[in-house]
Structure formats: C-alpha cells, structure tokens
Amino acid sequence: MKEEIVLIGVLKNRRDLKLLLEKRWYRIPLLYAPRRRAGFIAFYQPSTFGKSGQCIRYYARIKNCEIVKRKWILPGEPDHPGAEDEYYLINLQEIKKLPVPVINKNRMRISFGFTTLKKLLQARTVMELFNIPPIEEMLSEELRKKGLRFSREYIFSLPDRKKYRLDFVIFCKSGPLNIECDGEKWHSRSAQRKKDRLRDIALKKEGWSILRLKESEITGNLKGCITRIEEKIESLGGPLHR
Numbered sequence: 001m002k003e004e005i006v007l008i009g010v011l012k013n014r015r016d017l018k019l020l021l022e023k024r025w026y027r028i029p030l031l032y033a034p035r036r037r038a039g040f041i042a043f044y045q046p047s048t049f050g051k052s053g054q055c056i057r058y059y060a061r062i063k064n065c066e067i068v069k070r071k072w073i074l075p076g077e078p079d080h081p082g083a084e085d086e087y088y089l090i091n092l093q094e095i096k097k098l099p100v101p102v103i104n105k106n107r108m109r110i111s112f113g114f115t116t117l118k119k120l121l122q123a124r125t126v127m128e129l130f131n132i133p134p135i136e137e138m139l140s141e142e143l144r145k146k147g148l149r150f151s152r153e154y155i156f157s158l159p160d161r162k163k164y165r166l167d168f169v170i171f172c173k174s175g176p177l178n179i180e181c182d183g184e185k186w187h188s189r190s191a192q193r194k195k196d197r198l199r200d201i202a203l204k205k206e207g208w209s210i211l212r213l214k215e216s217e218i219t220g221n222l223k224g225c226i227t228r229i230e231e232k233i234e235s236l237g238g239p240l241h242r
Contacts, residue, residue, distance in 0.1 A: 004117035006059065007038035008129075010110055013048050020058070021095055027073055030086040032191065034112045038062065041090060042102075042120055044110045055101040056129075059120060060092040102129055106136055107153050108183070109165070111192065135181045135218040136167060142226050143168070148233075149241045150179075158202055170229075173237030177209045179229060184215045209236060 009026055011017050020026055026041060028034075042059035045052060071083040104110065104126045115129050123129040136152070143150055154169040168179035182196075200210045211232050213225050233239055 004040060005036070005038040006040040006042050006115050006117050006120050007034065007036075008042050008044055008056070008110070008113045008115060010044045010046060010112075011049075012046070017043075017045065017049075017058075020092075024060070024092045024095060025073075026090045026092065027070075028088045028090065028112075029082075030067060030088060032112075033088050034114070036114055038114060040117055040120075041092070042098075042115075044104070044126075046110065054104040054107065056098065056120075056126070057101045058095055058097055060095045063091040063093050065090050100124060102126060106134065107165075108132070132183055133215065133219050135183060135213075135215050138218055138222060139168070139179070139181060139213070139225065142222055143229070146226060146230070148229075149239065154178075156203070156206075156208075158206065162202075164199055164203065170233060171240040172209075172233055173240055175207050175209060175236055177211065177229075177232060177236060178203060180210065180212045181218060182212050182214050 009028065011020065020043065026043070040059055040061050042056050044056050045054070047053045066089050067086055068089050069083070070080065070085050070087055071078055073087060073089055074080070077083065098121070102120065102123050102125065106125075106127060108126055110126065113130060115123075119129055126132075127134060140150075140152065148170060151169045152167065154166040155163055156166060157163050166178045167181050170177045170179070180196075196212075200212075203210060209232065211229065213228075218225055
C-alpha cells in the first residue's frame with residue numbers, strides 16, 4: 001500500500017491558525033513552495049504561540065491548490081508590500097487535531113518538510129517524525145564532558161532588532177563563538193544555505209566567530225568536532241569563563 005505523504009507547514013501566528021480553522025486553507029509563497037506533492041498537510045506552531053507553541057497539533061487532507069495573489073487571499077491588506085506576490089492557496093478538507101501533539105523537544109528550526117501520515121500519527125517528537133539523529137544533544141554531552149561552559153538556544157538581536165537563535169554559544173576572550181549544528185534535512189536546501197550565509201555575515205559584522213558542524217561530521221566523528229571547537233576557542237584567546 002502506498003504511503004500517504006504529509007507536508008509540514010508553519011503557522012506564523014495565531015491569526016494564521018484562526019484563518020486555517022475558519023477558512024480551511026493555507027497559503028505558501030510561490031517562490032518558496034516545495035516541489036514535492038503531498039496528500040496531507042500538518043501545521044507546526046512555533047514559539048510565537050506561547051505555551052501552545054513548538055508543536056504540531058493539527059493536520060488535514062488537501063482538497064486542491066490554486067495560484068492566487070496575496071491581495072486576493074487577504075483583501076483587508078491591500079497596501080501590504082507583497083500584495084501582488086503570487087501564492088499557492090491550498091484548500092483543505094476537515095481540519096483534524098492529533099490525539100497527542102508532536103513536540104519540538106529539541107527546539108529545532110522548522111521550515112517546510114515531508115513525512116508520512118503513519119509517522120505523523122505515531123511520532124511524539126519532531127525528531128522522531130523526521131528520523132533525525134539528536135546531533136545537538138550529542139554535542140552538548142561531549143562539551144559538558146570537556147568541562148566547557150556554553151549557552152544553548154542563545155538569542156542575539158542585531159541593531160535593526162532582527163533576532164537570531166544560536167545553537168551553541170561559548171564566550172571567549174577575543175569574542176563570542178557561535179557553533180551551529182547543521183542537520184542535513186534542513187541545511188542541505190539551497191534556500192536555507194542562502195539564509196545561513198546571510199545570517200553568518202550579519203553575525204560576523206557584530207564580532208561573532210562562526211563554526212558550522214555538519215550532521216555527518218557530528219555522527220561520524222564527534223571527537224574530531226570537539227577538537228575543532230577546542231582549537232577555535234584557543235584561537236580566540238581561550239574561554240572567558242571556566
């Protein structure tokens with residue numbers, strides 16, 4: 001029997017959830033729309049939802065799709081800068097609630113992704129949903145063994161108030177070090193790689209050093225990754241706090 005494919009989408013805020021439940025549709029900018037076809041769509045609620053965030057609670061079967069302009073979808077915002085942008089308008093059948101929410105326990109960055117309906121109904125965490133190895137937990141444990149002090153999920157704000165969530169931060173004498181764990185599922189995509197480059201450029205302008213570790217490096221040579229981190233810390237004058 002052929003597996004039912006599920007697209008994981010993101011609801012930016014409570015207004016989007018309200019539109020989903022009332023209108024039974026979901027929108028995706030045509031420019032960023034995934035090319036793979038799916039029969040279902042599930043909806044990730046990020047941290048902007050507060051206590052009800054960082055999980056997947058709702059899903060629905062896709063009825064049909066059409067390409068329309070944003071101003072047609074949201075007529076109350078005719079002056080929006082993207083009013084003329086084209087979107088996929090995904091019309092849905094009944095919106096269903098999962099018996100148990102799929103929780104983003106490791107606070108992974110979520111963008112569009114795919115899974116199966118069977119996994120969606122059985123998974124309890126996002127990592128189970130996508131069969132992702134716990135690379136951040138693996139690195140965290142090794143850093144603790146080395147006695148290195150670090151912060152996880154560190155929020156840094158740029159002068160223009162744009163915020164970034166950094167996987168790991170170690171404060172060094174010559175400046176802060178950001179260590180990123182790049183899971184292959186998300187960071188192998190060209191759009192995400194572009195975002196990563198722009199993010200790194202912005203952080204470097206603010207005095208940050210960046211060290212990116214690939215999933216394959218962490219799972220295949222964790223000790224080598226720790227050595228690279230220690231060498232980077234040493235090049236930055238050593239840790240600020242021991």
